[in-house]
Amino acid sequence: xxxxxxxxxVRPNFAFNRYRGVRRGWRALxxxxxxxGSGASxxxxxxxxxxxxxxTRAIDLTxxxxxxxxxxxxxxxxxxxxxxxxxxxxxxxxDALIRFTAPAKDxxxxxxxxxxxxxxxxxxxxxxxxxxxSLMSQSWAGSDFSYTDLSRSDDLLVHYELNIxxxxxxxxxxxxxxxxxxxxxxxxxxxxxxxxxxxxxIILRQTFFDQDMQPxxxxxxxxxxELGGRTFGTRMRMVPLDEPDHYTELHYEAAEFDLPLQDxxxxxxxxxxxxx
Amino acid sequence: xxxxxxxxxVSTRGAQAWxxxxxxxxxxxxxxxxxxxxxxxxxxxxxWAMIFMTALTQGMVNEMIKDGISSLPGRGQVHPPDYQADxxxxxxxxxxxxxxxxxxxxxxxxxxxxxxxxxxxxxxERESRGVTLLGIDPARERDIGFVDYAEVVCRFLxxxxxxxxxxxxxxxxxxxxxxxxxxxxxxxxPDNDIADRGFRVVGxxxxxxENLEETYVFAGKETIQTLLKVGDHVTEAVVVGDxxxxxxxxxxxxxxxxxxxxxxxxxxxxxSYLGTMLRVMDGFVLIxxxxxxxxxxxxxxxxLVMAVFERVREIGLMLxxxxxxxxxxxxxxxESMMLLIIGLAIGNVLAFASIEPLKSGIDLSIVAKGMxxxxxxxxxxxxxxxxxxxxxxxxxLILGFFASLSPAWRAxxxxxxxxxxxxx
Numbered sequence: 001x002x003x004x005x006x007x008x009x010v011r012p013n014f015a016f017n018r019y020r021g022v023r024r025g026w027r028a029l030x031x032x033x034x035x036x037g038s039g040a041s042x043x044x045x046x047x048x049x050x051x052x053x054x055x056t057r058a059i060d061l062t063x064x065x066x067x068x069x070x071x072x073x074x075x076x077x078x079x080x081x082x083x084x085x086x087x088x089x090x091x092x093x094x095d096a097l098i099r100f101t102a103p104a105k106d107x108x109x110x111x112x113x114x115x116x117x118x119x120x121x122x123x124x125x126x127x128x129x130x131x132x133x134s135l136m137s138q139s140w141a142g143s144d145f146s147y148t149d150l151s152r153s154d155d156l157l158v159h160y161e162l163n164i165x166x167x168x169x170x171x172x173x174x175x176x177x178x179x180x181x182x183x184x185x186x187x188x189x190x191x192x193x194x195x196x197x198x199x200x201x202i203i204l205r206q207t208f209f210d211q212d213m214q215p216x217x218x219x220x221x222x223x224x225x226e227l228g229g230r231t232f233g234t235r236m237r238m239v240p241l242d243e244p245d246h247y248t249e250l251h252y253e254a255a256e257f258d259l260p261l262q263d264x265x266x267x268x269x270x271x272x273x274x275x276x
Numbered sequence: 277x278x279x280x281x282x283x284x285x286v287s288t289r290g291a292q293a294w295x296x297x298x299x300x301x302x303x304x305x306x307x308x309x310x311x312x313x314x315x316x317x318x319x320x321x322x323x324w325a326m327i328f329m330t331a332l333t334q335g336m337v338n339e340m341i342k343d344g345i346s347s348l349p350g351r352g353q354v355h356p357p358d359y360q361a362d363x364x365x366x367x368x369x370x371x372x373x374x375x376x377x378x379x380x381x382x383x384x385x386x387x388x389x390x391x392x393x394x395x396x397x398x399x400x401e402r403e404s405r406g407v408t409l410l411g412i413d414p415a416r417e418r419d420i421g422f423v424d425y426a427e428v429v430c431r432f433l434x435x436x437x438x439x440x441x442x443x444x445x446x447x448x449x450x451x452x453x454x455x456x457x458x459x460x461x462x463x464x465x466p467d468n469d470i471a472d473r474g475f476r477v478v479g480x481x482x483x484x485x486e487n488l489e490e491t492y493v494f495a496g497k498e499t500i501q502t503l504l505k506v507g508d509h510v511t512e513a514v515v516v517g518d519x520x521x522x523x524x525x526x527x528x529x530x531x532x533x534x535x536x537x538x539x540x541x542x543x544x545x546x547x548s549y550l551g552t553m554l555r556v557m558d559g560f561v562l563i564x565x566x567x568x569x570x571x572x573x574x575x576x577x578x579x580l581v582m583a584v585f586e587r588v589r590e591i592g593l594m595l596x597x598x599x600x601x602x603x604x605x606x607x608x609x610x611e612s613m614m615l616l617i618i619g620l621a622i623g624n625v626l627a628f629a630s631i632e633p634l635k636s637g638i639d640l641s642i643v644a645k646g647m648x649x650x651x652x653x654x655x656x657x658x659x660x661x662x663x664x665x666x667x668x669x670x671x672x673l674i675l676g677f678f679a680s681l682s683p684a685w686r687a688x689x690x691x692x693x694x695x696x697x698x699x700x
Contacts, residue, residue, distance in 0.1 A: 116469055132464070185439065187460045187472035189401045210401040211457045 046169075046199070051162035051178040058201040066091045069227075069255040070101075075143050078245040095266035111140070112271040121271045128268055143238075143248040159186035160193070174199040190216075202233050215241050228255040297603055301611035304583065315579050316619050319672075322572045323623025324630070326565045326668040327660070331631050333564075335659040337557045341550050343484050352527045353546060354513040355539050360546075365394050366466050368509040370537045373497075376513055379533045385526065387516035389416040392500045394511065396463040398443070398493060400451040407447070407493050409463060411500030411510075414438070420516055423494075429480040430455045438496035440478030444489025448480050455480060461495070465505045473503050484654075521554070561664055565671045572672075573679045580612055580683040591687050592695025601688035608687055612680035613673070620669050627665075631658045 067090045074083045085102040099110035108123035118131040156162070159182055166177035178195040182188035191211035196204040206219040217240045221233035234252040264270055305312055354376075359367040369376065373390050380388040392411035397404055413436040418425070423442075425432055432442055441459065443451075453459055455477050462472040475495060483489050501507065515530050523542045531540045544551025584591070591604055637655040640647055644654035 130468075182458070182474065184458070184474065184476060186474045187462065188474055189399050189458065189460050191401070208401075211453075216401060 046167055046174045049164075049176075051164045051176070051180075052157070054164075054176060054178065054197060055156050055162060055195075058197070065257065066259055066261045067228075067255060067257050068259060068261070069252055071250055071252045073143060074249040074251070076245070076247045076249065089261060089265055091261055091266060097266055097271065110271050112266065112268065114266060119268055119271055121268075123272075126272075128272060155186075155188070156180060156193075156195075159183055159188055170198075175204065200231065202231070204233070217241055222249075225252075227252055228257050230255070230257055297607045298610055298614075301607050301614060304587070304607070305611050305614055308583070308586075311579060311582070312615065315575060315615060316622060318575050319572060319616060319619025320622035320626060322568050323620050323668060323672060324626040326568050326672075327624065327627035327665055328630060328658075329564060330561050330664045330668065331627070331658040331660045332656065333557065333560070334661055334664060335657045337553060338659050339484075339655075339657065341554060343488075352515045352523060352530050352540060352542050354515075354530065354534060355511070355541065356537070359511060360539075360541075363393065363395065363511070365392075365464055365504055365506065365511070368466075368506060368511055369513060371534075372508040373501075373510050374508055376510070380513075380515070383529055383533050385515055385529055387420065388514060389413060389420055390497070390510040390513045391417075392497060392504065392506070392511050394463050394504070396461050396493070398447070398451065399460045399462065400453040400457070403451045405447065405450060405490070407443075408491055409461060409500065410492055410494050411497040412436070412494055413497045414494075420514060423481045423483065427482045429482075431479045432481070433478070433494055433496055436496050437498040438478070439475070439499055440495075441475035442479040442481055442494040443477060444486075444492065445480045445482050446486045446489035447493070448477070450490065453477060461493070461503075463504060465503075467505075471504050562667065562671070565668045566675070569672055569675050573675065576612065576615070576676060577679050577683065579615070580608060580680050583611070584608065584683045584687045587687075588690065588695050588698050591690055592692045592698070595690060596692040596696060605684045605688040608684035609677065609680050612676060612684075616672060616676040620672055624665065624669070628660070631660050634658050 067088075069088050070085070071088070072083055072085050074081060082103075084100055084106055086098055087101050088096065088098040090096045094113075094115050096113040097110065100106040100108065108121075110121045112119045112121070119128050120131060121128045160180035161183065163179050163181075164176050165179050168175050176197050176199070178197055180193040180195060182190060182192070189211075191209045191213050193209065194205075194207040196206070198204055202221065202224060203219070204221050207215050208217045210216045217238065219236060219238050221236050223233070223235035224231060225234040227234060232252075232255075235249065237247050237249045239247045354369060356367045356369055358364075369390075371379075376390050389412065392409075394409050396407055396409035398407050398409075399405075412433070414433040415435070423432065428442070429445070433440065441461070443453075443459070448454060451459065458474045458476050460472055460474050462470060465471040481489070481494070497510070501509070515526055523544065527540065527542050534540060542551075544554070594604065595601065635658070637657045639654070640656055641654045647654050
């Protein structure tokens with residue numbers, strides 16, 4: 001029973017899923033899509049380079065880049081597991097289109113991002129929905145990812161204070177551990193994030209800590225491989241650390257970079273009209 | 277009938293007749309004192325029940341309304357026309373905030389506040405919830421809101437540009453967060469872009485109902501204005517007068533301040549559930565009093581009829597001696613009124629005596645959940661209102677008068693000869 005008619009109208013009328021998934025996961029997913037544009041080593045001095053520079057460089061590399069990738073997403077739960085196939089296009093850090101291609105049930109479901117704005121399309125309903133802010137924190141396609149912060153990919157630079165806590169050489173490559181502490185007014189719920197970044201801009205691990213500084217979830221790069229002429233993490237797994245036997249895994253099957261993509265690809269029309 | 281109470285000085289002179297009737301009535305009342313005492317206790321308990329129950333109900337309604345008003349509307353609110361249908365950040369009061377302040381000050385409305393009230397999502401590391409975000413000026417809001425300032429854990433907001441946020445204790449539990457931790461507020465700006473920001477929880481408030489603790493979060497008005505990019509605008513203005521039952525003066529004063537472009541509403545319009553409730557309750561009290569009286573009246577009429585039957589010969593004698601039938605009628609009616617007045621006095625005293633110790637509130641926390649569903653808090657403060665007491669007493673006296681007319685009428689219509697010779 002709702003007590004006040006007024007109150008009920010003020011409340012957003014959405015069922016808020018309890019999600020214990022990986023909120024920042026979308027950004028991590030997106031970062032991974034974006035950062036695979038790099039994959040090469042660049043001249044730097046491992047002793048004096050700052051975290052700011054490393055991250056800026058990794059992000060700058062993607063500016064203006066385009067990519068097209070096919071990957072699978074496996075959602076694993078203690079009692080079931082589901083694998084979907086997806087097709088994704090990105091252009092710079094602003095535009096992205098991700099579409100399910102399998103299983104048949106989900107095929108055609110697509111998400112479009114233009115700058116900060118996002119839309120989803122469900123062929124069964126034949127509806128395009130502009131994601132309202134209240135849905136952004138919901139789980140995306142039942143995975144450990146949520147929509148949140150897909151819309152911003154450079155917030156590591158904007159909202160965090162970055163520090164390198166560890167530099168080491170593994171197999172002849174420098175690996176930096178970067179601790180990111182969010183600013184006080186940052187729209188970030190984490191206590192801190194920890195990034196393990198290889199000198200060729202591959203994120204090996206990204207850990208999210210709660211405000212008691214206990215690790216809550218982790219994005220791990222399981223395989224590093226070469227696709228479309230670039231070396232990047234081809235298999236990544238998002239693990240909520242407080243829920244054993246839950247994870248979502250992304251596996252890149254094919255990728256191409258710096259290909260000409262037309263403007264109309266990143267439009268609502270294209271969101272609806274892709275392969276069903 | 278040995279102890280017939282004849283007046284000591286029977287006089288046919290009309291001048292003495294005025295006190296004769298009350299005197300006879302009084303004596304007759306105590307002739308069968310056991311019956312009278314039983315009847316008095318019945319009336320006393322009945323009247324006590326009327327007043328006591330009314331006080332409890334009024335207390336409950338009062339709490340519900342106080343909560344309802346303090347949780348939102350004040351006595352009256354000023355809104356842009358579409359806000360009620362769509363509480364959206366695009367529906368801003370067209371008048372800038374500073375101008376609103378000026379208007380209220382010049383109109384000498386003392387208690388007012390302007391707010392930004394928008395739906396938002398609050399997230400911690402583990403949970404997120406939909407809430408109503410209130411951007412307030414704590415200095416203005418002090419006397420209006422439902423927040424128990426003495427109970428706030430840590431601190432409440434200090435100024436309109438406070439960078440912290442105050443959330444309900446229940447919400448803090450749900451979000452698994454606490455004072456000192458950060459949460460993220462996400463809402464929408466007028467361009468439909470996402471507006472979000474981290475806030476440090478600076479305090480936890482508690483309210484009468486968990487619903488309020490879960491629904492509202494407080495932040496500084498200026499901080500929210502910056503976050504939502506709305507400049508010097510707000511979504512609502514609230515005014516408060518003295519008595520929530522009497523909103524018209526403050527409503528009229530507020531309405532006079534604004535021309536077209538905004539809607540001024542009373543709290544009874546904003547919260548029609550409570551508004552209707554208030555009206556229904558006044559009717560309910562009357563019905564309650566009448567129902568109890570109906571039960572009482574059977575006893576009353578029965579007593580009077582018995583008293584008349586017992587006295588048939590005596591009444592016949594008085595009639596034969598020259599007493600007018602109207603005097604007989606008056607005598608019986610007066611007798612019943614005396615009975616009622618004494619009963620009412622007992623009932624009123626009982627009611628006062630039982631409500632006074634409960635003034636500090638009756639703890640109903642055992643059934644708190646149920647009370648909350650009704651929108652009432654778990655402490656019940658009985659409320660003795662003079663209107664209700666007067667209503668109960670008047671109803672009893674007036675209806676009692678009519679109820680006693682019938683036996684009295686019958687007594688005054690006896691034929692003296694028949695009555696005197698009537699066998700017991």
